[in-house]
Structures are given as structure tokens and as C-alpha cells.
Amino acid sequence: MTPFEVTILGSNSAVPTPSRHPTSQLININHHYYLIDCGEGTQIQMRKFGIKFQRIEHIFISHLHGDHYFGLIGLLNTMHLLGREKPLTIHATKMLREIINIQLSVANTKLNYPIHYNYLEDNKESVILRDANVEVIATPVDHRIPCFGFVFHEAQRPLKLNKERIHSLQLGVEEIKELKQGRDIKRGGETIFVETVAEPPAIRRKYSFITDTKPNDSYLKVIENSDLLYHESTFMGDASLRAIDTFHSTNLQAATIATKTNCKKLVLGHFSTRYTKLEPIKEEARTVFENTELAIEGTTFKIEN
Amino acid sequence: MTPFEVTILGSNSAVPTPSRHPTSQLININHHYYLIDCGEGTQIQMRKFGIKFQRIEHIFISHLHGDHYFGLIGLLNTMHLLGREKPLTIHATKMLREIINIQLSVANTKLNYPIHYNYLEDNKESVILRDANVEVIATPVDHRIPCFGFVFHEAQRPLKLNKERIHSLQLGVEEIKELKQGRDIKRGGETIFVETVAEPPAIRRKYSFITDTKPNDSYLKVIENSDLLYHESTFMGDASLRAIDTFHSTNLQAATIATKTNCKKLVLGHFSTRYTKLEPIKEEARTVFENTELAIEGTTFKIEN
Numbered sequence: 382m383t384p385f386e387v388t389i390l391g392s393n394s395a396v397p398t399p400s401r402h403p404t405s406q407l408i409n410i411n412h413h414y415y416l417i418d419c420g421e422g423t424q425i426q427m428r429k430f431g432i433k434f435q436r437i438e439h440i441f442i443s444h445l446h447g448d449h450y451f452g453l454i455g456l457l458n459t460m461h462l463l464g465r466e467k468p469l470t471i472h473a474t475k476m477l478r479e480i481i482n483i484q485l486s487v488a489n490t491k492l493n494y495p496i497h498y499n500y501l502e503d504n505k506e507s508v509i510l511r512d513a514n515v516e517v518i519a520t521p522v523d524h525r526i527p528c529f530g531f532v533f534h535e536a537q538r539p540l541k542l543n544k545e546r547i548h549s550l551q552l553g554v555e556e557i558k559e560l561k562q563g564r565d566i567k568r569g570g571e572t573i574f575v576e577t578v579a580e581p582p583a584i585r586r587k588y589s590f591i592t593d594t595k596p597n598d599s600y601l602k603v604i605e606n607s608d609l610l611y612h613e614s615t616f617m618g619d620a621s622l623r624a625i626d627t628f629h630s631t632n633l634q635a636a637t638i639a640t641k642t643n644c645k646k647l648v649l650g651h652f653s654t655r656y657t658k659l660e661p662i663k664e665e666a667r668t669v670f671e672n673t674e675l676a677i678e679g680t681t682f683k684i685e686n
Numbered sequence: 687m688t689p690f691e692v693t694i695l696g697s698n699s700a701v702p703t704p705s706r707h708p709t710s711q712l713i714n715i716n717h718h719y720y721l722i723d724c725g726e727g728t729q730i731q732m733r734k735f736g737i738k739f740q741r742i743e744h745i746f747i748s749h750l751h752g753d754h755y756f757g758l759i760g761l762l763n764t765m766h767l768l769g770r771e772k773p774l775t776i777h778a779t780k781m782l783r784e785i786i787n788i789q790l791s792v793a794n795t796k797l798n799y800p801i802h803y804n805y806l807e808d809n810k811e812s813v814i815l816r817d818a819n820v821e822v823i824a825t826p827v828d829h830r831i832p833c834f835g836f837v838f839h840e841a842q843r844p845l846k847l848n849k850e851r852i853h854s855l856q857l858g859v860e861e862i863k864e865l866k867q868g869r870d871i872k873r874g875g876e877t878i879f880v881e882t883v884a885e886p887p888a889i890r891r892k893y894s895f896i897t898d899t900k901p902n903d904s905y906l907k908v909i910e911n912s913d914l915l916y917h918e919s920t921f922m923g924d925a926s927l928r929a930i931d932t933f934h935s936t937n938l939q940a941a942t943i944a945t946k947t948n949c950k951k952l953v954l955g956h957f958s959t960r961y962t963k964l965e966p967i968k969e970e971a972r973t974v975f976e977n978t979e980l981a982i983e984g985t986t987f988k989i990e991n
Contacts, residue, residue, distance in 0.1 A: 396764050399734045421760040422727050429704045445792040451760045455726040458752045459701050476792045483788065487750040487781045489831055526794055 383411040385535055385586045386683045387609065390426040392650035392676035394593075394615050394629075395448050397421055402678055403448035404592060404651060406611070407432055408533060411514045416440045417531060417590055423452035424459055430679055435465055439510060441517070442473035443592055444528035450477065454484050461492045470497045472509050472519065474527050501529050506603060512536070520603045522594035524628045530591040532603050537563070540579040550578070586684045589644070592651050595625065596634045607644040608684045611676060614649035617656070618665055632662050636669035645686075650676030688716040690840055690891045691988045692914065695731040697955035697981035699898075699920050699934075700753050702726055707983055708753035709897060709956060711916070712737055713838060716819045721745045722836060722895055728757035729764055735984055740770055744815060746822070747778035748897055749833035755782065759789050766797045775802045777814050777824065779832050806834050811908060817841070825908045827899035829933045835896040837908050842868065845884035855883070891989045894949070897956050900930065901939045912949040913989045916981065919954035922961070923970055937967050941974035950991075955981030 386409050391402030403420025407427070414436040416423075427434045434456065442450050450473075460469070471477065478498045485492065499509055501519050510517040518532040539561040547557065550573065559566050563582070566573050589604035592613035604610060615629035624631050630638075632649055639647035647670050649662060656662060659675050666673040674682070691714050696707030708725025712732070719741040721728075732739045739761065747755050755778075765774070776782065783803045790797065804814055806824050815822040823837040844866040852862065855878065864871050868887070871878050894909035897918035909915060920934035929936050937954055944952040952975050954967060961967060964980050971978040979987070 395767050397730050397760070399730055402730075421757065422730060425702050425704055425707075425727060445789075447760060447763045447789065447793060451756075451763075452726065455702070455752055455756045458756075462700050476788075480785075480788055480792065483781075483785055484750075484752065487785070487831070488752060526792070 382685060383538070384409050384683070385411070385588070385685075386681050387588060387611070387648075388430065388432070388681045389648075389650070389676045389678050390423055390430070390432075391420050391678055392652060393448075394613075394651045394653055396654050397448075398654065401652070401654070402426055403451070404443075405452065406590065406676075407437075408588065410533065410535060413438060413512075413514045415515070415517075415533070418443055418449040418592075419451075419453040419456055420448050421451040421455075424456045426678065435460060435463065435467075437469065438467075439470045439472065439517075441519075441531050442471065442477060443530070443590075444524060444526055445474060445476060445480075446526065446593070449593075453477075454481060457481065457492070457496070458488075458490065460494065461490065465494045468495045468497060470499060470510075472499045472501060472517075474503075474529075475500045501527075503527050506599075518603055520600045522591060522600055523597040524593045524595075528593055530589065530594070530600055530604070532607070533588040533590075535586040537585060538583055540575065540582055542578050543580060546578045552578075584686055586686055588684065591638075593629060595628050596630050596638060601638065601642050604638075604644065605642045607642070608686055609646050609648060609682055610639050610642070610644040611648045611650060612638060613651035614662060614666065615651050615653050617662055620653075632666040633669055636666040636673060639670045639673070645672065646682070647673045648676050648682060649673060687990060688843070689714050689988070690716070690893070690990075691986050692893060692916070692953075693735065693737065693986045694953075694955070694981045694983050695728055695735070695737075696725050696983055697957060698753075699918075699956045699958055701959050702753075703959065706957070706959070707731055708756070709748075710757065711895065711981075712742075713893065715838065715840060718743060718817075718819045720820070720822075720838070723748055723754045723897075724756075724758040724761055725753050726756040726760075729761045731983065740765060740768065740772075742774070743772075744775045744777065744822075746824075746836050747776065747782060748835070748895075749829060749831055750779060750781060750785075751831065751898065754898075758782075759786055762786065762797070762801070763793075763795065765799065766795065770799045773800045773802060775804060775815075777804045777806060777822075779808075779834075780805045806832075808832050811904075823908055825905045827896060827905055828902040829898045829900070833898055835894065835899070835905055835909070837912070838893040838895075840891040842890060843888055845880065845887055847883050848885060851883045857883075889991055891991055893989065896943075898934060900933050901935050901943060906943065906947050909943075909949065910947045912947070913991055914951050914953060914987055915944050915947070915949040916953045916955060917943060918956035919967060919971070920956050920958050922967055925958075937971040938974055941971040941978060944975045944978070950977065951987070952978045953981050953987060954978060 390405035393401035612635035614632040695710035698706035917940035
């Protein structure tokens with residue numbers, strides 16, 4: 382099965398420490414690399430975990446609080462110094478471009494590779510990327526500044542055809558290609574329907590990333606039935622007032638959302654530094670949603686449905 | 687003896703790795719903290735080495751290449767989140783302020799503490815700080831963009847008075863205070879000269895920090911007789927042409943400068959990532975200047991003359 386996996390590079394909120402880094406995740410879909418958020422030290426984390434960061438094609442930045450992007454300028458600079466030439470696309474709110482450009486400009490740095498910016502628009506859910514591997518939807522969430530969640534929905538893979546049917550129909554190369562793409566073919570006046578030749582299509586895998594936000598109904602629909610849901614869980618249940626004040630969620634709220642939206646697995650992250658032990662965050666969430674895990678850095682979550 | 691020491695937080699050039707971080711040093715002079723440069727991950731390094739970074743009063747940024755300041759915005763943000771209220775002074779070229787402010791502004795962050803900016807002016811050597819502990823001189827060096835070295839010259843400490851002379855002259859509290867500051871006192875028509883009461887003044891300790899630069903005569907005078915000289919040494923002797931091209935120095939050039947300027951000890955840093963082993967850099971430099979050490983992160987160099 383082609384890989385569809387999420388590696389946690391950092392999952393602490395606000396402040397980095399030697400053992401807990403700010404938010405960043407690497408998504409590997411069919412050997413194509415997508416980076417979500419890029420807190421300070423992300424490039425060092427990727428080296429530590431042996432991730433070839435020049436392979437990243439798209440970077441998605443949820444919002445412009447520092448713990449989600451202060452490591453980006455360093456990563457872009459290192460990609461340049463190590464000779465990158467292939468383009469990179471950054472999906473973020475508009476001001477990021479200015480922040481990057483001013484820093485390149487004072488250093489007299491002209492990057493060897495082009496950066497394409499795709500601006501996320503306020504309060505609008507939209508498909509921001511569709512390629513051979515994935516469709517990515519950005520969905521506005523409810524934080525103190527404009528902020529977006531991202532839903533990664535695997536592209537429909539080519540269908541598998543039944544070998545006996547290929548043989549009995551004596552299908553040609555071009556005909557097979559069309560059918561694998563899910564398209565019926567014509568032969569004279571006759572139509573060969575896909576359903577009569579192909580195995581049922583594989584279910585498209587789905588990963589949803591939601592941070593930083595208060596719980597909000599606006600994003601429930603788009604994350605429905607995710608195989609894996611990462612939801613911020615800055616606080617535990619007893620700090621729900623603090624969560625409201627700071628536009629964050631608790632572990633119990635995250636678990637409730639996973640239940641409501643029928644997700645298969647929940648990963649909690651964006652932990653407040655007030656929690657020196659993380660296990661209780663998971664244990665408490667499991668009282669609401671059993672299949673809950675912690676976003677411990679270095680962990681890879683594989684989706685293998 | 688009051689401390690006068692330099693702790694290396696990072697000394698790699700250009701690109702950070704898990705074991706070699708970009709430039710940053712903490713200077714402790716009489717328990718007052720001064721930070722020089724602040725590459726990505728500096729705040730994490732300080733936590734790792736148990737340095738209380740809220741004690742930092744002044745930050746000096748040599749120049750605006752990323753490996754010397756990309757960690758600054760994160761440090762400033764963390765100081766804020768942890769409740770700092772006391773002022774901080776940043777000595778840097780002018781554009782740094784704009785880079786910091788745009789990032790605070792997009793995050794809607796209003797710092798709890800004031801930052802005072804002291805702009806370093808192009809091509810001008812000047813005293814940029816004089817307080818009870820130290821005098822700091824900024825000296826322009828020769829790099830691809832405006833860049834400054836810094837010389838830390840310990841303030842004259844109060845003189846030690848000879849106890850027997852205090853007794854025999856029956857000196858009062860105010861008289862002792864004046865004499866300790868190196869000022870003669872008057873009693874009626876009579877003058878009591880400092881030299882007749884005080885021990886010879888302690889020699890003022892001196893630390894010079896020179897990076898990134900080609901070797902240049904312009905800064906030789908100001909670093910003369912340093913107890914400790916940190917000089918960049920991006921390359922080894924056989925890469926001197928590459929050093930010229932990139933406006934950097936070799937270890938042999940750094941050692942020659944230490945000799946010429948009569949410094950007591952040389953510390954080499956800003957190592958190119960091409961060198962996986964650092965010992966040979968030191969060994970080669972010692973053929974020119976014997977008392978040479980490497981700026982290995984985590985090392986503290988104490989000046990105890």
C-alpha cells in the first residue's frame with residue numbers, strides 16, 4: 382500500500398524546550414512530502430529524524446503566531462544554501478510573504494529556487510491544492526488571529542481491474558488505461574462499463590489537522606470520517622475557562638469532536654508547557670473517545686485502511 | 687574574583703544541525719548577562735545549559751544573516767510569554783527593528799516589556815554601551831553586508847584600599863567610597879592621594895568577538911591585548927580562496943591576527959559544515975598561535991587574569 386503517514390516534529394504550544402518543540406508535522410503521501418507548520422527548530426528536528434527536507438513540495442502554515450512559523454525562514458534559507466532549485470509552494474495568510482521577503486532582502490539573499498505563495502483567504506473554506514496524490518482543503522477555525530485547519534484527502538488511486546475480465550474482453554493498453562481512471566469505454570456501438578471490469582475503488586484516506594482553535598461547529602462537516610484527526614488540546618478538562626480565554630481547546634473537547642465527526646483515531650497535541658506529564662491528557666480524553674493518542678515528537682502515524 | 691566568562695551556545699556557520707547550532711554566546715560579567723548573536727534554537731540551547739535567559743539585559747547582533755539572528759524573534763516572544771517586564775536593549779543595524787515589529791504586529795502581540803534599540807552605524811567604531819560592569823565597543827568588519835565585531839572591556843572595579851592605611855589615616859565612610867572610585871580626597875588644605883592608600887588597580891579584563899569577516903586591519907587596534915579573542919574561522923588553511931570569495935577567514939588567518947594583536951587566548955568558531963571533525967582546525971591553528979581552543983557549544987571560557 383502506498384504510504385499515507387504523519388510524522389510529528391513538534392507539538393508543544395507557545396514555548397520550545399529541549400524535549401518539546403513547537404508545532405510541525407511532515408505528511409508523506411505516496412512518497413510526496415507536505416509540511417504543516419514550522420515552529421523554531423523544525424529543520425533541526427527533521428535532521429534528527431532523518432527526513433530529507435529538500436523533498437518537501439508544499440508548506441502549509443496554519444497562522445502567524447510564532448510557535449507555528451518561526452522556523453520557516455531558517456528552513457527556506459537552508460534549502461537555498463544546500464542548492465535547492467525545485468519550486469516550493471507556501472500556503473499561508475498574506476503577510477507571511479512580506480515577513481520572508483524582508484529577511485531575504487536584508488541578507489542580500491536571492492533564492493536559487495522559486496517560492497509560489499498561495500494566500501489563504503479569511504473565513505473561506507476552499508480546496509487549496511489538488512495534485513496526483515492529494516486534495517487539500519483549508520478550513521477557517523476560531524482563534525485570536527486568522528487561522529486555518531487543513532484536511533488532506535487522498536486522491537483517487539487508479540482502479541484495479543479484474544484479470545480474467547481483461548483477458549475475456551481482450552482489452553487493449555489504451556482501454557485498460559481509461560478503465561483504470563474510472564472511465565467507461567466504447568467499442569463500436571457497445572459500452573464497457575467500469576463497474577463490470579474493475580474492483581471496487583479503494584477508500585480514499587483522510588487526515589485532518591485542526592489547530593489553534595476553540596471548538597467550533599464550522600469545521601465539523603469537513604473533517605467528518607477522518608481516518609486520523611489531529612486536534613489541538615492545549616489544556617486538560619479542568620482548564621476549560623482558560624481555554625475559552627485564549628481561544629484554545631481542551632482534551633475533552635477534542636475528544637468530543639472526534640466522536641461527533643465519526644473519526645477513526647484522534648491525536649492530541651499543542652500541549653501547554655504547564656503539563657510536565659502528558660499521559661494524563663490522553664487518559665482523560667479516552668474517557669470520551671477511546672482511540673486517542675498523543676502527538677509525541679518523532680512518532681509516525683500510518684494510515685492503512 | 688567577579689566572573690567574566692563566555693559560554694558558547696552555538697558556533698556553526700550557515701546551517702544548524704542537531705549537534706552544531708548557529709552562532710550565539712552568553713557573556714556573564716559580574717553576574718550581568720549579555721547575549722551576542724542569536725541563531726535559530728538559541729533559546730533551546732540556553733534551557734539545555736541551564737541559563738536563565740530573563741537575566742539578559744543587552745543583546746548584540748553582529749549582522750543580519752540568518753545564522754546570527756533567526757532565533758531572536760522566538761527568544762523575545764518567549765521572554766514575553768514568561769512574563770518579562772524589565773527592559774531589554776538590542777544593539778543591531780536598523781532593519782532588525784522592522785523585522786521584529788512586523789512579526790509582533792501580525793501576531794497581535796504587544797510585549798509586556800520595552801525594547802530599546804541602539805542602531806549600529808555603518809563603518810563607524812564607537813562605544814555603544816558603558817555601564818557599571820562593562821564598556822562595549824562596536825567595530826565594523828569586512829563582510830558581504832554591514833557587520834560588526836564587539837569588544838567587551840571590563841569596567842574599572844572599585845580599588846582595594848590598604849587596611850593599615852585606612853586605620854592610620856582614620857578614614858571615614860565617605861572618604862573610603864571616594865578613594866575606592868580612584869578619586870583623591872581633600873582634608874582641610876591637605877590632599878590624600880589615591881596611590882598612597884590603594885592597592886594597584888586590577889587590570890581590566892577584555893573579550894573581543896569578531897565574526898563574520900575577511901581578515902582586515904581595521905579592527906586590529908581595538909582588539910589588541912584581549913585576554914580572549916573569539917575569531918571566526920569558517921575554513922581551514924587550504925580553503926583560503928573560498929574564504930576570500932565568501933568574505934570569511936581561515937583558522938590560520940585568525941591565528942595570525944591573535945599573534946599580531948598580542949591576545950592571550952584565541953577561540954575559533956563559525957565552522958563550515960564541511961568539517962565533520964573540528965580538532966584538525968585547532969591543531970593547524972596552533973602551528974601559528976599556540977593558545978588556541980575551539981568554540982564547542984556548552985563550553986564556558988573564564989577569564990581570570
